[in-house]
Amino acid sequence: MAGKATIAIIGGTGALGAGLGRRLVGAGHAVLIGSRSAAKAEDAASTLAANATGTRPRGAANAEAAKSADIVFVTVPWASHAAILDEIAPHVAGQLVVDTTVPLVPPRVARAQMPPEGSAALATQRRLGTGVRVVSAFHNVAAHKLQTDEAIDCDVLVFGDDPKDREAVVGLARDAGLRGIHAGALANSVAAEALTSVLIGINRAYKVDGAGIRITGINGT
Amino acid sequence: MAGKATIAIIGGTGALGAGLGRRLVGAGHAVLIGSRSAAKAEDAASTLAANATGTRPRGAANAEAAKSADIVFVTVPWASHAAILDEIAPHVAGQLVVDTTVPLVPPRVARAQMPPEGSAALATQRRLGTGVRVVSAFHNVAAHKLQTDEAIDCDVLVFGDDPKDREAVVGLARDAGLRGIHAGALANSVAAEALTSVLIGINRAYKVDGAGIRITGINGT
Numbered sequence: 447m448a449g450k451a452t453i454a455i456i457g458g459t460g461a462l463g464a465g466l467g468r469r470l471v472g473a474g475h476a477v478l479i480g481s482r483s484a485a486k487a488e489d490a491a492s493t494l495a496a497n498a499t500g501t502r503p504r505g506a507a508n509a510e511a512a513k514s515a516d517i518v519f520v521t522v523p524w525a526s527h528a529a530i531l532d533e534i535a536p537h538v539a540g541q542l543v544v545d546t547t548v549p550l551v552p553p554r555v556a557r558a559q560m561p562p563e564g565s566a567a568l569a570t571q572r573r574l575g576t577g578v579r580v581v582s583a584f585h586n587v588a589a590h591k592l593q594t595d596e597a598i599d600c601d602v603l604v605f606g607d608d609p610k611d612r613e614a615v616v617g618l619a620r621d622a623g624l625r626g627i628h629a630g631a632l633a634n635s636v637a638a639e640a641l642t643s644v645l646i647g648i649n650r651a652y653k654v655d656g657a658g659i660r661i662t663g664i665n666g667t
Numbered sequence: 668m669a670g671k672a673t674i675a676i677i678g679g680t681g682a683l684g685a686g687l688g689r690r691l692v693g694a695g696h697a698v699l700i701g702s703r704s705a706a707k708a709e710d711a712a713s714t715l716a717a718n719a720t721g722t723r724p725r726g727a728a729n730a731e732a733a734k735s736a737d738i739v740f741v742t743v744p745w746a747s748h749a750a751i752l753d754e755i756a757p758h759v760a761g762q763l764v765v766d767t768t769v770p771l772v773p774p775r776v777a778r779a780q781m782p783p784e785g786s787a788a789l790a791t792q793r794r795l796g797t798g799v800r801v802v803s804a805f806h807n808v809a810a811h812k813l814q815t816d817e818a819i820d821c822d823v824l825v826f827g828d829d830p831k832d833r834e835a836v837v838g839l840a841r842d843a844g845l846r847g848i849h850a851g852a853l854a855n856s857v858a859a860e861a862l863t864s865v866l867i868g869i870n871r872a873y874k875v876d877g878a879g880i881r882i883t884g885i886n887g888t
Contacts, residue, residue, distance in 0.1 A: 556852075557851065629865045630868035631777075636779050636781065637861035641862070643858070644851055658882070658883040658884050661866075662820040662879040663878040664873045
């Protein structure tokens with residue numbers, strides 16, 4: 447994954463998608479904002495272009511964005527996860543899909559509620575099929591922090607069954623100003639997904655707005 | 668949970684139990700090491716007494732240790748978890764049980780493999796029944812570090828449905844020299860349990876021997 451990739455951000459009109467978009471255009475990647483509506487995607491791309499420094503993002507309908515990208519981020523609410531995967535599924539064979547989805551079930555978003563597959567990441571792999579390379583990451587970073595240029599005191603746990611695919615996403619985390627960490631197989635994604643509910647609860651209990659996590663004992667990475 | 672509690676450590680002959688025992692006797696708690704064999708428990712208590720500074724631990728068979736304690740730690744391998752819970756179940760009605768169990772399934776211990784109940788903690792609650800107060804904690808701290816007096820760069824996520832019970836265990840973490848954090852309902856325990864497999868994998872991938880976790884953004888706790 448040398449050089450700059452073309453990256454689609456499916457659900458790029460949301461807070462996490464906008465934050466990732468901002469950081470990735472800043473790093474020089476070609477970013478395609480995807481939405482169910484091409485018009486909304488183009489609006490979001492214009493807003494991002496006006497507020498970020500870097501390459502000029504473009505907007506497109508989800509399928510078109512996915513088709514044109516090397517790497518496809520999925521940053522959608524759990525409630526629309528399955529439907530949006532079905533939209534992009536015909537267009538991502540052989541591509542690298544980076545799922546950031548946390549299976550939050552309102553109103554109890556501070557309670558871990560994993561789907562029958564064990565995690566959103568495993569549900570994604572099952573839905574897209576084994577021909578699609580799935581990595582999951584960016585579950586624990588506060589979206590509103592990604593939308594700034596500030597340093598973020600949070601690691602990005604990267605899960606995937608292929609170390610090369612994980613390494614590509616560790617590199618994208620670095621591009622976004624974060625430390626990415628090889629966190630093992632896709633089956634381990636449940637750790638970070640459940641941790642998001644833990645962090646939401648910690649934000650409430652400790653009256654803070656951006657609790658995060660760090661892996662200790664691997665300094666120098 | 669004011670003052671010093673009598674604490675049983677079921678599975679106290681293992682590495683994690685011995686480490687917790689060391690730290691808790693150092694804090695002045697009365698510690699009862701439990702094992703399936705009373706003789707082995709007494710041996711482990713003698714070894715602990717010889718190597719730790721603090722109150723004098725005693726050893727007893729699991730049921731006897733559980734019966735005599737205010738707080739019952741469960742520090743047993745996943746393979747013997749159900750059988751040992753059945754041993755202590757008749758003796759812990761109304762008591763606080765602190766489960767530290769991670770459902771590791773050898774040989775793939777770096778892969779999260781949650782039980783059908785969703786986590787070891789939820790399996791424990793189901794097995795002991797709703798009359799027993801269950802908290803889970805201490806999943807991510809390296810046992811060999813607890814067996815020393817060194818500072819440990821790792822937080823203790825504490826899960827439980829009753830905030831008062833969680834607070835008691837946050838206090839015990841503090842007594843053990845660690846920062847305990849209210850991490851929400853028992854259902855959230857899956858986060859820390861799965862994270863242990865992540866940390867085992869990180870230890871291998873990054874060639875370190877004690878990766879841990881810290882919650883960021885709540886400084887001053």
